[in-house]
Amino acid sequence: MSLFMVDSEKCKKDRICVDECPAQIIAMKDKQALPEPIHRAEDFCIQCGHCVAVCPYGALTHEAMSPEQCPPARKELLPDPEWVEHFLRFRRSIRTYKEKPVERETIARLIDIARYAPSGSNSQPVRWHVVYDRKEVRKLAGHVVGWMRYLIKEQYEFAMSLNMDRIVTAWDAGIDRICRGAPHVIVAHAPADDRAAPAACTIALSYLDLAASSFGLGTCWAGYFHAAATMWPPMRNAVDLPERHTCFGAMMIGYPKYTYHRLPLRNEPRITWR
Ligand SMILES: Cc1cc2nc3c(=O)[nH]c(=O)nc-3n(C[C@H](O)[C@H](O)[C@H](O)COP(=O)(O)O)c2cc1C
Secondary structure (H helix, E strand, C coil): CCCEEECCCCCCCCCHHHHHCCCCCEECCCCCCCCEECCCHHHHCCCCCHHHHHCCCCCEEECCECHHHCCCCCHHHCCCHHHHHHHHHHCCECCCECCCCCCHHHHHHHHHHHCCCCCHHHCCCCEEEEECCHHHHHHHHHHHHHHHHHHHHCCCHHHHHCCHHHHHHHHHCCCCCCCCCCCEEEEEEEECCCCCHHHHHHHHHHHHHHHHHHCCCEEEECHHHHHHHHHCHHHHHHHCCCCCEEEEEEEEEECECCCCCCCCCCCCCCCCCC
16 A cells, blocks of 8 residues: 555545645645655655545545544534633642542553644654552652752752752651652653653643543642652662653642632733734
8 A cells, every 4th residue: 555545536636635744745746636645755754644634525544544543523522712721720730649549441541642642743752651559659759759868968959949858858757748649650751862752741741631630630740750760860770661761751640639619820921922
């Protein structure tokens, strides 16, 4: 099969696929010709499936996906702007969790949603590491505290500015300000030298964060966990990602103990118009 095929009975020669292809690998010789791949199209195609998804008639089948495999867009399921604004403003960082674990299937479903997040050149570099075992989460939080003790001892400026001494004191008193007692932590990782990976992992985790809120779950970015997992050898060893991979973000997840009743305020936007 060539990179894509066009059904001559369904195609209306409207050029939509030609116009929408991000890599500009679809051409029509003239107004009556069917769309076809340009020379070396397979070298430039990013397999985004836009050609398949944008055709109103289901006329184009890409080697990576057919119209039948791609679910139809359902306009009735799309939220209006007021709904979206409220949903986004309602999401909170959750720092007090119930004991109850999150079902593995639910976490798998969230990750399945998060994989539709955008990535540079559609490279989809994100891989997932779920620290599901609560004892393991606690152990890793202990490594983060070990890192903080080191930073404090060596008088690193950011240990002072982030008041890490208070976090360590809390830990010694049995209060976990690293993973906040969350039952699980989800890590997004990728090859350390992948230039698309930092943004891709951050966006994918944001997707997961927002999706989790709609499942009645609580999440919180695990910034200290992430920092220690990239910088502190005992933590890197304990997280145990594949060779040459690095952690590009981590998120606590669990059932929230409390409900928020209001939407807190934030700074006014600072915008430059030209
Ligand atoms: C990259 C990043 C790292 C964060 N790390 C932590 C963290 O380690 N611990 C924590 O309690 N909150 C962490 N947060 C949550 C922020 O404190 C929180 O987003 C902010 O206070 C706003 O609250 P909201 O998320 O409920 O709007 C982090 C947030 C981001 C975006």
